[in-house]
Amino acid sequence: MNKVFLIIQREYLVRVKKKAFLVSTLLVPGLLLAMYAVIALIYANSDEINAKHIINVKDESGIFAGKFKDNSNLYFSPAKGTLAEAKAELKLTPDFLLVIPADAVKNGGVQILSKTKPNFTITSTIERQMTRIAEDDAIVKAGIDTAKLNAIKPDINIKAIELSDSGEKDSSVGAAYGAGITGAIMIYIALLIYGSQVMRGVIEEKTNRIIEVIVSSVKPFQLMLGKILGIGMVGLTQFLLWIVLSSGVTIIAGKMIAKNDAPAKTEQTVKKNTDQTPQVEDAQPVAPKSPALGFYESLQTIDFGYILSWFIFYFLSGFMLYAALFAAVGSAVDSETETQQFMFPLTLPLLFTYMMSFAFILNSPDSSLAFWLSVIPFTAPIAMMVRLPFGVPDWQLALSAAMMIVGFLFTTWVAARIYRVGILMYGKKSSYKELVKWFFYKE
Amino acid sequence: MLSIRNIVKQYDGHRALSDVSLEVEKGQIFGLLGPNGAGKTSLIRIINQITAPDSGEVYFDGEKLNQSHIERIGYMPEERGLYKKMEIGEQMIYLARLKGLSRDEAMKRLKYWFEKLEIVNWWNKKVEDLSKGMQQKAQFVATILHQPDLIILDEPFSGFDPVNAELIKNEILELNAKGATILFSTHRMESVEEMCSGIALIHKSKKILDGKVRDIRNSYRNDTFVLEYAGDKLTFDGNQPFQLLDETSGIDGHTIRFKLDGTSSNDVLQYLLPKAQITMLQEVIPSMNEVFIRNVNQTADKHE
Numbered sequence: 001m002n003k004v005f006l007i008i009q010r011e012y013l014v015r016v017k018k019k020a021f022l023v024s025t026l027l028v029p030g031l032l033l034a035m036y037a038v039i040a041l042i043y044a045n046s047d048e049i050n051a052k053h054i055i056n057v058k059d060e061s062g063i064f065a066g067k068f069k070d071n072s073n074l075y076f077s078p079a080k081g082t083l084a085e086a087k088a089e090l091k092l093t094p095d096f097l098l099v100i101p102a103d104a105v106k107n108g109g110v111q112i113l114s115k116t117k118p119n120f121t122i123t124s125t126i127e128r129q130m131t132r133i134a135e136d137d138a139i140v141k142a143g144i145d146t147a148k149l150n151a152i153k154p155d156i157n158i159k160a161i162e163l164s165d166s167g168e169k170d171s172s173v174g175a176a177y178g179a180g181i182t183g184a185i186m187i188y189i190a191l192l193i194y195g196s197q198v199m200r201g202v203i204e205e206k207t208n209r210i211i212e213v214i215v216s217s218v219k220p221f222q223l224m225l226g227k228i229l230g231i232g233m234v235g236l237t238q239f240l241l242w243i244v245l246s247s248g249v250t251i252i253a254g255k256m257i258a259k260n261d262a263p264a265k266t267e268q269t270v271k272k273n274t275d276q277t278p279q280v281e282d283a284q285p286v287a288p289k290s291p292a293l294g295f296y297e298s299l300q301t302i303d304f305g306y307i308l309s310w311f312i313f314y315f316l317s318g319f320m321l322y323a324a325l326f327a328a329v330g331s332a333v334d335s336e337t338e339t340q341q342f343m344f345p346l347t348l349p350l351l352f353t354y355m356m357s358f359a360f361i362l363n364s365p366d367s368s369l370a371f372w373l374s375v376i377p378f379t380a381p382i383a384m385m386v387r388l389p390f391g392v393p394d395w396q397l398a399l400s401a402a403m404m405i406v407g408f409l410f411t412t413w414v415a416a417r418i419y420r421v422g423i424l425m426y427g428k429k430s431s432y433k434e435l436v437k438w439f440f441y442k443e
Numbered sequence: 444m445l446s447i448r449n450i451v452k453q454y455d456g457h458r459a460l461s462d463v464s465l466e467v468e469k470g471q472i473f474g475l476l477g478p479n480g481a482g483k484t485s486l487i488r489i490i491n492q493i494t495a496p497d498s499g500e501v502y503f504d505g506e507k508l509n510q511s512h513i514e515r516i517g518y519m520p521e522e523r524g525l526y527k528k529m530e531i532g533e534q535m536i537y538l539a540r541l542k543g544l545s546r547d548e549a550m551k552r553l554k555y556w557f558e559k560l561e562i563v564n565w566w567n568k569k570v571e572d573l574s575k576g577m578q579q580k581a582q583f584v585a586t587i588l589h590q591p592d593l594i595i596l597d598e599p600f601s602g603f604d605p606v607n608a609e610l611i612k613n614e615i616l617e618l619n620a621k622g623a624t625i626l627f628s629t630h631r632m633e634s635v636e637e638m639c640s641g642i643a644l645i646h647k648s649k650k651i652l653d654g655k656v657r658d659i660r661n662s663y664r665n666d667t668f669v670l671e672y673a674g675d676k677l678t679f680d681g682n683q684p685f686q687l688l689d690e691t692s693g694i695d696g697h698t699i700r701f702k703l704d705g706t707s708s709n710d711v712l713q714y715l716l717p718k719a720q721i722t723m724l725q726e727v728i729p730s731m732n733e734v735f736i737r738n739v740n741q742t743a744d745k746h747e
Contacts, residue, residue, distance in 0.1 A: 006540050014529060209524030213585065216491040216518040217541040424493065426522060437455055442497070 003218045007226025008233065011201065015234045025238055029245035036253035053122060054095040055112075058083055060102045067133045074125055087113065098126065105134050176389035177362060183311060183385030184357040188350060191318050191381065194235040195326040199339065201227050202330030202423070211423045220420040225412075228323045232316060239315065243308065307388050310397070317404035318381030322346070324408065324415035331422030332430040332438075353379040357386045365390040375400050377407025414439065444469040444624045445490065445593060450499035452485050459485035460496070463650045465643045467593075467626055472619050474639035474656075475628040476731075478739055481645045483628040484521060487597050490626075491518045503593070514543040517591035521598040521628075523582050525570045531581055532566035535588070542589040549588065556584045560610070576607050583611055587618060594618065596627035600634060612638065632732040636660075644735065646742050652734075660728050663737070666703040667727040668711070671696055672719035684710045696722060 015021055056079040059065040068076035079086040079097060090097045090113055097113040104110050112118055112126065202224075205211040214223055329342040353373055361370045365387040373383035374392070380400050384392070421438035422430070445467040452460040459482045467473045477483050488494045490501060492508060501508040503515070526534055532553070539549035557563040560580045565573060573581070579602065587594060599615070600608045616638065619625050629635060635642060636656065643653035652659065667688070673696040679687050685701040692698075701711070708724065715721060729737075 003541055006537065010537055014526075204526070207524075208527060209520070209522040210526055212488075212493065212520035212522055213518070213524075213538065213582075214541065215493050216516070216520070217513060217538070424488070442495070 004222045004226045004229070007218070007223060008230040011227050011230025012233050012237075015197070015231065016237065021234070021238070025241045026245075028242045029249050032246050033249050033253070036249065040253075040256070053118075054093075055098050055122075055126070056080075056086060056090075056095055057098045057100070058086055059098075059100045061100055061104050062102075063105065063137045064100055064130060064133050067136075068126075068129055071125065074122065090114065096122070100130075104130075105137075179307060179389035180362055180365070180386040181358070183307065183388065184354060184382045187311070187314060187318060187381045187385050188354045190235055190239070190315055191322050191350060192347065194231055194319055195322040197231050197234075198228055198323040199326040199330035200336065201231065202327050202419075203333060203336055203339075206331070206333075206423060206426070207335065215423065220423060221416045224324070224327050224416055224419050228320060228327060228412075232319050232323065235315065235319060236312065239312070307385075310388055311385060313401065314381040314384055314404070317377075317401075317408050320408035321377055321404070321411050322350075324412040328415035328418040328422065328435070331419040332425075332435055334427060338429070349378040350382065353382040357382055361386045365392075371396065375403055377403050380404055380407075417441070444471070444504060445626065446502040447486070447490070448500050448502070450486065450489060450496045450501070452482075452489065452494070452496050458648045460489075460645075461648045462499070463645065463648075464499075465650060465653055467624060468641070469624055470619070470622060471641050472615070472625040472639050473627070474635045474642040475626060475645065476630065476632075476635065476642055476735060477628075477645035478630065482648045483645055484597060486645070487518075487520075487595055487626075487628060490595060491516060514589060515592045517542075517586040517589065517594045519582060519586040519594075519596045519599060521601065525578060525581065525585075527571040528569060530567050531562075531570055531573060531577075534570065535581060535585055538585045539588045544589050552588050552590075553584070556588065560584065575602070576604055579603055579607055579611075583614065587614075587623075591623065593624045593626065596625065598629055599627050600629065600631055630735075632730060632735055635731045642731070644738055646739050649742075651742055652738050656731065659734060660731065663729040663734050664726065665729075667700065668703070668708060669698065669700050669723070669725050669727055670711070670715070670721065671698050671723040672715065672721045673697075674719050677715075677718055684714050700727070 052073050052075065054075045054077060055068070057065060057068060057076055058079040065078055070076060076098075080089075083099065086097055094115065096118060099111040099113065101107070101109045110130065112123065205214070205223075218226075325346055329339055329346065332342065333339050356369075356373060360367075361373065361383055364370060370383060370387055373379045374387055374396070380403065384397075384400055417439045418435050421441050422435075428434075447463060447465050447467075450460050450463045452458070463482070463486060475483050475486065485494070489496050490508070492510070492513065503512045506512075525531070529537075535553050536546060536549045539553070540546060544552075554563075557566065560583075562577055562580055565577055570578060570581075583599075586596070594615070596615070599611060603611060612634065615625055615627075639656050641653070641655050642659065644651050668685075676692060676697050684704060684706040686704045688700040688702055690697060690699040703711070708726070712721065712724065
């Protein structure tokens with residue numbers, strides 16, 4: 001056992017000391033930081049979009065005046081004086097002037113005047129509101145009871161609140177989606193990357209011809225086990241560093257986004273209080289969440305501790321399962337170019353589950369196919385990571401975990417039998433037939 | 444020291460070793476000879492417990508071979524190498540620790556050997572930055588660092604340049620003088636004659652010859668002599684008391700090779716003394732090379 005520990009130590013240190021390890025360890029939190037920076041940048045720009053605009057309404061039709069509803073960044077107020085006066089005043093302020101001709105409903109001709117070009121959100125909001133007001137007006141004129149109409153209106157409002165409620169729920173489903181996809185991608189990549197590191201390590205020992213020196217000191221199985229565990233620990237270290245650094249980045253970014261958001265809200269309330277328009281009271285604009293904060297909050301709806309612990313379990317067990325087979329492949333060839341024929345069937349279940357994750361499991365995480373994929377050891381690591389954020393019954397997790405352990409013990413046993421023969425075969429083109437023969441060799 | 448009894452090793456389709464037995468005495472330098480593919484490496488792998496025989500047994504110092512003997516054997520395989528990306532010093536320590544040495548002990552001994560072989564400046568260099576000769580020296584150090592009682596070298600001189608080969612040869616002799624038993628496989632017969640006290644010849648999975656080098660060579664003597672003489676070139680008419688094999692002439696004189704014809708070397712001298720000034724007479728003892736080739740060819744003939 002002491003010798004296995006020595007091998008683990010070497011395999012681990014050799015890889016952790018490499019520059020590539022440092023770079024890839026810093027890359028992921030770096031990318032996350034960049035992502036937050038982009039979100040923050042979008043948010044900073046959205047300040048401009050969300051800037052408060054005062055729309056002075058010159059309504060000559062008499063249908064629209066006083067019926068516009070304010071929202072978070074548009075405030076409507078009746079224009080004072082004549083059109084010419086209002087136009088003159090417009091030159092001094094950043095406000096907009098909405099000119100509605102008397103026959104606007106019939107003939108259109110609504111104009112919005114300003115020093116700066118109004119953005120799309122402003123014009124579309126006004127268009128929407130005007131359509132609604134015109135419709136209301138038409139309904140009233142058609143003789144429908146205004147009381148009844150008002151009775152309908154609160155309904156519409158309630159609906160809106162429900163929508164925003166489900167919008168929140170939506171965002172946590174989105175978070176589960178995100179967590180599922182992230183988990184699947186991470187496991188898929190990790191199994192391939194670290195699995196092929198094991199394979200390359202074995203091929204390296206073969207081509208360097210150090211293998212025979214080492215197996216004269218330790219048993220081939222000890223060497224294989226040490227290599228797998230050592231590289232597995234490299235992977236684990238990398239993940240833990242990623243998690244620690246990424247959470248650090250996330251927490252700091254979250255605090256900064258939250259801080260940026262706070263003054264925006266107070267500013268808005270102040271504005272609301274000082275504003276003279278009568279509509280302010282019943283408009284009740286919902287304080288908008290900045291997208292960054294929204295993202296950050298939806299992240300918190302996921303139980304990270306739970307998912308992380310299972311991620312580590314599925315990474316380690318999945319890695320052990322595949323790494324053993326990768327080691328067997330490495331032992332059977334003389335160079336990496338010869339690995340193709342063995343690599344394809346080996347990575348097929350991974351690729352299949354990976355594609356199924358996006359095509360199927362994400363949309364129906366509780367289906368029986370999803371269940372079977374998350375129980376079969378070869379596909380379970382990816383499939384289960386997709387399902388986890390949506391909630392998986394404990395018995396299924398327990399079954400899957402037990403299957404994983406049985407699975408990696410089995411592949412390790414099979415792989416070790418091929419490995420012990422393969423590592424000493426130089427310059428022989430190996431086939432599946434050969435591997436089966438090696439498997440059945442006596443010691 | 445090492446007793447190999449009736450080893451059989453079968454790979455699918457061909458037999459690597461059939462019923463091979465041999466004894467290596469303590470303190471011996473033992474040569475394992477045979478053409479390529481004869482089964483030498485298979486046998487060596489069995490002694491190193493890298494593979495197990497299908498049948499037969501190996502005894503090490505009277506005990507049946509087991510895992511505890513690994514630390515008493517040093518093995519330098521024919522196909523040898525080191526981790527290219529690893530620093531040589533670290534790598535040496537790693538290999539020594541796999542053989543059961545403590546880190547401190549390994550350091551101490553490595554210092555001695557690195558100084559002795561003048562590679563101490565390379566301690567922190569990666570293997571890929573070392574010259575082939577340096578790597579070979581390091582390889583050798585890794586083999587003997589744990590002071591094994593039995594040192595097994597598979598083709599130790601293959602790939603070594605003459606200077607390093609000589610260096611390693613002297614180190615091997617020195618280790619042997621200090622008590623280590625050496626078993627090496629080679630097809631360089633000069634080194635066998637120089638170094639080995641005993642040999643075994645393996646051909647087509649069978650041991651076809653073994654014993655002490657001197658005995659073997661003597662047993663292959665066939666009354667052939669070389670004689671040099673100065674003066675005028677002699678002509679032999681067929682009545683001389685030997686069978687002339689060939690004759691050559693040089694600046695200093697003439698050389699003849701002959702085989703005795705039921706006579707003795709003294710008869711030859713008596714016959715020639717009046718005729719020429721004899722400068723040298725020597726019996727030709729077959730070289731290991733000749734023994735080797737003759738044996739291999741004989742078995743080949745038998746097979747055909």
